[in-house]
Amino acid sequence: MNSKIWLSSPHMGGQEFAFVKEAFDTNWIAPLGPNVDGFEQDLVAYTGSGYAAALSSGTAALHLALIMIGVQPGDEVICQSFTFSATVNPIVYLGATPVLVDSESETWNICPFALEKAIVDRIAKGKKPKAILPVHLYGMPAKIEQIIAIAAKYDIPVIEDAAEALGSTINSKAAGTFGIMGVLSFNGNKIITTSGGGALISDNQDFIDRARFLSTQARDAAPHYQHSQIGYNYRMSNICAGIGRGQMLVLDKHKAQRRKIYDTYAEQLSALPGIKFLPEPAGFKSNRWLTTITVDPAAGKGITRENIRLELEKDNVESRPLWKPMHLQPVFQQYPYYTNGEVSAALFDKGLCLPSGSNMSSADQERVVNIIKKIYE
Secondary structure: OOOOEOOOOOOOOOOHHHHHHHHHHOOOOOOOOHHHHHHHHHHHHHHOOOEEEEEOOHHHHHHHHHHHOOOOOOOEEEEEOOOOHHHOHHHHHOOOEEEEEOEOOOOOOEOHHHHHHHHHHHHHOOOOOOEEEOEOHHHOOOOHHHHHHHHHHOOOOEEEEOOOOOOOEEOOEEOOOOOOEEEEEOOOOOOOOOOOOEEEEEOOHHHHHHHHHHHEOOOOOOOOOOOOOOOOEOEOOHHHHHHHHHHHOOHHHHHHHHHHHHHHHHHHHOOOOOEEEOOOOOOEEOOOOOEEEEEOOOOOOOOOHHHHHHHHHHOOEOOEEOOOOHHHOOOOOOOOEEOOOOHHHHHHHHEEEEOOOOOOOHHHHHHHHHHHHHHHO
């Protein structure tokens, strides 16, 4: 069997072990330490955000962000439907109701028109949403400036899920820095990894200080262990942060490699009938975390995204359908949902993620391209 081509595997840069070794040599084997401080400083410098808290996951960051703006049981939080369940889960952790909103076709992210429709309707029903959670999916920034303007009109805070979008920008401003808080992920398949991990970023120092406090079990300032409120074990370890510091040194290189992979796929496959790519709107720059395509069988000899996925699988190549929207998920389908044209359902039906790791060789990419071309011959 041919060697495995992964969708997006971890890619070490070479300096990670030096930071990890320093943690071992100095015995900083703990949830805090110099690497955590250094990694947070690196994130601040890279994103242009004022402050950062390194945490155990992006989900933890979302959970803490919602707690800090006071989300309570019975509240409602507007959330993009076309995303991974980790965006929605923390809303439910808090006993709140996710209000799911469809995407638009230019970025595949939350539709501003459907968003405003949802806000107006929820307010009319006596439930003003406590927050809006847009997602920058697959590295493509959402229409965040429009979203922020709508949110400001109704005085609703915006928390950006930029878990897939570290390094993505709109007019040179980093995804995750437009709202009151932004969430990052460093899971093993992301553009950089800390094995597992995430971060909360914000220009509001109080938010970040409080996130650090809550993420270390909310221990009060006392010589003994004293707790006046519920806390969480959400802090990143000094070991994982050491990996992150090494990864930050190659983040721009990883982004350039993934963008090159996208360009090659687009150059080689765009002429095939029924295959379409997602171009960047003016001023948008995606990190191209994953290269995604849509496959229209009506325009392409009846070939579906499943035909392509299964043919790649036969050759030991991992690909994956686009996210199944949350409003179609059994666990979330009872929640309110607003659409402006059922964009996300169509994307799920026709969409496919192609192998896009920054460590993908040109020979491996050529292998993927040849398999897809052969299907259309």
